[in-house]
Amino acid sequence: MFESLEIRNFRCFESLRIERLERVNLIDGMNNVGKTSALEAIHLFSGKFPVYPGLRRGGEEAHGPLERRFEYERTMCAALFHDFEEASPIEIEGRLRDGHRFLAALRMSSEDGNSIDLPGQQQSAVSEGELKKRTGTRSRLEDPSGRRISMVLELWETTPFRSPDAGGAFAVSYVGAREKPSAVLDAERLGMLEVVAEPYDLLVSLRVIDPRITRIRTITVGQIPVIHGDVGLGRMLPLTLLGEGLQRMASLLLAIATTAGGIVLIDEIENGLHHSVLPKVWRAIADAAKRFDVQVFATTHSYECIGAAHAAFEAQSDYDFRLHRLESIKGEVKAISYDRETLGVAMDAYMEVR
Amino acid sequence: MLNPVEITKRKQLVVEGRDAYFFFQALLTHMGIDDAQIQDFGGISELGNFLRSFSFMPSFRREVQSVGIARDAESHTPSAFQSVQTALGKAGLPIPKSPNVAAQGDPRVSVFILPDCSRPGMLESLCLASVESDNAMECVEQFCGCLERMSGAALGNPAKARTHAFLASRPKPDLLLGQAAQAGYWPWDSLVFEPLKRFLRDL
Structure with a gap:
């Protein structure tokens, strides 16, 4: 790393x-x-x-x-x-x-x-x-x-x-901010895990976004492989139809799970995810990053996202998380890194202000 | 813990408690300094967390060019200064090597240990020194001496007790130190305020 x-x-x-x-x-x-x-x-x-x-x-x-x-x-x-x-x-x-x-x-x-x-x-x-x-x-x-x-x-x-x-x-895998995730790429990544019988349970993490989801399968539709999910509607549906959050979560975790030993880049990580699920999303990311030995670099605009990340890593045995703020100071962009204690105090202050 | 308020000026003065807040507000007004904003960090045990929170504010690095911190020496000036250095270090801010000597950086940081960066004491000590020659002080000393003789024990906080006793002699006798500053009860032209004024001018 x-x-x-x-x-x-x-x-x-x-x-x-x-x-x-x-x-x-x-x-x-x-x-x-x-x-x-x-x-x-x-x-x-x-x-x-x-x-x-x-x-x-x-x-x-x-x-x-x-x-x-x-x-x-x-x-x-x-x-x-x-x-x-x-x-x-x-x-x-x-x-x-x-x-x-x-x-x-x-x-x-x-x-x-x-x-x-x-x-x-x-x-x-x-x-x-x-x-x-x-x-x-x-x-x-x-x-x-x-x-x-x-x-x-x-x-x-x-x-x-x-x-x-x-x-x-x-x-290196990249998950963008706004473009729709590639259904084919996600399906390929899921297939890569299935081929090597990787026991990583993506479903557990997807339930953070939608607790109704009971199974996922890759189903080829019109010669295109697409991950489908079962949310109890009587038929399986493509994740793309089950909500942006579910698809975003799947894309993030599949990128990490299939980039073992490498780097995953995630732009505007909070996009498509409700603030109430962010702590659990971060726990899932923390677990996956550790399991697959991936170094993650993500960007955010959101204080809730920062607070959720801090809270999630506080609950882990290792606090292997850092916030880096880019600031333009006298015309030059600099990075200021904040440690666990500073984030804890700042997040408490922020929540009081809110 | 008190939270920092929104940053509106490039010079930030960080002080200990509401009395100090109003005191410095009055002194800055007297000096015609209007480009410094005062932040109250509450009690001395909160300085570290306050500075962490302060430095984390999105506008801090962009907007703030200078930070001045003023705290009481209490019983030992070097220890008081060291505690501020520790708090600055934990917040990732520049650390001055001596009181009243700025550490260069983004932002520039300077520290003043009240009353005068050398003797033990507090803000009250400085204010009392400024009215040393006031006629009321003879009565204040006699009063405090009488209290100690009657109780057989030293006053819990002699500087605060004397300050309250002195202010009781003023036209409005119920003002606190900071309010008294706003009312003009401390003589700003007293030489004892010069080191502090220099600190504020150099912010």
Whole structure:
């Protein structure tokens, strides 16, 4: 698990350091301070490319002639860089408690060259504890006139390597804020658990949202696998028809259960969930994250959500939760982390005020 | 525990109790300082939780550029200052190394230990020092001395007892320390208030 992260030259972050990370991390802050951008940066550790526009909600692709789409994509790629500073790479560095480091670097590369090494670094002759490149991936878009956008995503790690896969990437799952969960993806994830006979009981957690639900099954409808639930209406219905809360809960937990040893990113975690169920939702997330050894990064706008998370983890044997607030201070975004005691006092004060 | 009130000004003065609140309100008005907001943290045992709650307010880091904390020394100034340092540390705020010397950071933090950052005592001690030459104080000393002789024991809190006795001699005899400040019963031009005024000007 990461103990700290540092994001450099990405979107609104010139340099953002988030420290004292725990297994479950909740990021709050004012609108447009960069909460979702922080999740996007962490997603770079997946090594998957392109990062944008696939993650952004409303990340609509431009339609129309390729020339216009090229300009759109060009602008979207340039906007990834802080102050549009394309000459410097975007970097996110994650550090484990023992100092072992991982680095994901995203850059605009030269049109015809290979990926460029970080200054001062060589591919070979790297001492133990120094960063060494694991993989590099290039993505190009070219328009009929020959103009090109070329982006390179590289993953680096200090030696000796410890990352989960041979390429240095982490398993990363993303659950967005507003887009409808993918019924197919959820069904696939449930199937992945069933294939390995994983005894994780999703149903117990779904009953937090709707106590009527007695069973769930994946049923193929029109060649599309969809998770159905039985709430005592005489027939099973797709979770999509049983309410946003149920579907949201299933998506969250299935993402965690199928990203073992990796990272799950959840934007606006409270969406679709009534405030009264949030404490139980957080307990389910805490249990699943621990069971599957997942590090969770979630964002929120809601004080109820923060209070519910704090209360849920207070009831656990390990309080492995931290709130990180992003604040714009003198034009620079900084992360301020709040410990258990501070949250306890603040939440008591907040509830009195309410 | 008292909760912090909504932040409206970039300078925050955190004080101990309602008397101190009204006292500092009157002093700031006298000094023409209108860009500082006063927060009452209640009793000294609540300072730590108050600062945690205060620093957690969404507008705190964005809006507040300076925090000044004033508390009584009680019997030992260094211990009183150390307790404030501990409370600041737990709230994740900058920690000054000495009283009345600001710790730079976001926000800047300074601490004043009443009465004067060096002697034991409290806000009452400071106010009494400002009226030392008032004719009523001779009567106050005689009165308190008489009480101690009659009871055979020292007064429970000599500074508070003397303060109440002094205020009993004023035109409105039933005011508390803070109310007395609002009524103009403490001579603001007294030199004993200079260190405190400097602290407030430097906020």
